[in-house]
Amino acid sequence: MYRITKPTLLLDKKKAIQNIKRMAEKAKSSGVTYRPHFKTHFSQEVGEWYREQGVTSITVSSIDMAVFFAGHGWDDIIIAFPVNVLQLDVLKLLAKQVKLGLVVESQQVIESINSEIEESVDIYIKIDTGYHRVGIWHEEVNDVKGLGESVAKPHVFKGLLAHFGHTYSEIKKEEIKSIYQYGVGALNKLRDAIDKNLKISIGDTPSCSVMDSFENVDEIRPGNLVFYDIMQVYIGSCQYSDIAVCLAVPVVAVYPERAEIVVHGGAVHLSKERLEDAEGSYFGKVVALEEKGWSAPLDNYRVKGLSQEHGKISVPQNQIEKIKVGDVLGILPIHSCLTVNLMKEYMTLRGEKIGTMHL
Template sequence: MEKLEVKNPTLILDEKICRQNLSNMAERAKKHGLKLVPHFKTHQSLLIGEWYKDYGVQEITVSSFKMAYYFKDKGFSNIHIAFPFNPLLISDLNGIQDQSISIQLVNEEVTKALATDLTKETGFFIEIDTGYGRTGVPIGKLEEIDAILREASFSHKLKFKGFYIHAGHSYYADLEGIHKIQKEIQEAFRILKAKYKSQYTELVCRSGDTPTCSIMDDFEYIDEIGPGNFVFYDITQAEIGSCSREDIAIILAAPVVDIKKGNNEILIHAGGVHLSKDVLNLNGHKNFGEVVYLNELGWEHPTAPSYLKSISQEHGTIHASAQLMDSIKIGDIIGILPIHSCMTADCMKEYKTLNGRMVDHLEGRGITG
């Protein structure tokens, strides 16, 4: 790792692992007859976005208008903004030419505004809530779906594409809970297809969370999947069972600035501004990230675990194993597997590959070479 010349907290990306994750999800989609329309909110990178094309991805999902604009000229046939559409952006949407954009609707009011002011043909999904409780029309309120479709029918520009579910509560579930959530998704889509398919013969049902897409093998009533986190995975996904720790494609490389041998503690330059403050409670302790050892090929997973037990804005304190304490010295660089890769990438705003290449991020520098 010396060739990377890491001196400050740096987000390291292993392209080989990342591409293997892409390949695996593409194969899962193919196996189950699903279209893969991945979410780009995890990586937010033009270069990484190009890699998806090697695995047959033609349409993508984003979480904001700004992100859609970032990817708009990169050869994807459609960009879906999987966030309740903000009516203040109607004129901005009208201004995007030569790019197919689809949006997400959750209420009658925004649909009415679009029907009045939209000047370009735009596809839309109706988001459905099956228990997450964050956003979307509850599956038990079909009259709200009818109201959205009625308002959309007054415009020749709004084109109904289907229904979208992001079961975000799967990120907090065990395997049994994920099976239950998947069944709820399937039942919702069954109900919706039974009611609306005869009128809207081309409607599709898209499910968008990484745990169900990674774990489940029953996708009845689901036509498309849109996971995002799978591109990197993280400790949360490993604990859920979506992946192994060996599937995690990014680490935060952080300098060691102090060692407290009597307490088995290592102080590193890595805190909330680098990793975010996402935390898991594992084995009775708080875990803000897990240690890996850097080597000339990337990193390796230790036999005796060490973990980041506390963080502040810039500081992180590692509870170290005896193995790590025997080998570490001040000035070394240590690797941290993130609890939540999406948030860590957003905090760091750029990546460095194992061969030293800088990789862009929407919120950071536009460096891809």
């Protein structure tokens, strides 16, 4: 492998494209629109890999991200985050450039859109089906209907949008499927009570990964699946072999007496996302770097602690003598979205650099 001298986010392009293609084919066979969330990769080049699979509409999580991808030729964009009325001036310009979808949950925001944005935008009302982050509870039919009726021309009340984020708290596929089925059922019941022509848009990587097909929805918006991560393996959404990013970290200190090493790879590279097992918290899985990528996770290696730049890894006693300062290991991240956001750049397995909107 090419020479690595500092924390470097490696990207296996082949795996990422396989992940994109798998979901695109599942969406196509189900007759639904695949509107992937681009908040995981943040990259114009990675976005083109979706376009090669027939994707023409995307989801983003911020107005700045919408501006970035609009500047790279994407012209059908939903901002799947409640409208920030302090950025209405930017939305007014964006609405002139692309087919824009906005997510709302309050009368105040609808009134601001009606009065401030002249170009037509599609309005999606955010519905809460159990995650309890944002949105109107799905049983509040009159509230949703009233909000939809307050959308004034030229704007269009386009649909109901939900994120089944509580799937991330499950570790059994049947429980994930149950959350999906409940959410889809609730959205369809709500749509039937308001307007059967409304679109239903759903999106979360766990349910989109474990479901075999997507009945009674119009579009899916998963994002993390392009790279997956340890959290998704833990949930049951994917296998280790599907993970398409790995943080390469140089070894900077070795402590045989306590069977630990320290690497240059800390919270500013991985975030402090963690998972728990019988031994406590861990912050990623250690792998060996290989000529064509990386190995499966190494047995009994444990990323046990992170500070700003330091990563502390416990190593089996019979392996510690083999590790030297200057060696480079890999860490599969707990949450790839945050790791990408922090690292801001990829290096492919061929040594090519790929930037993100943050550079």
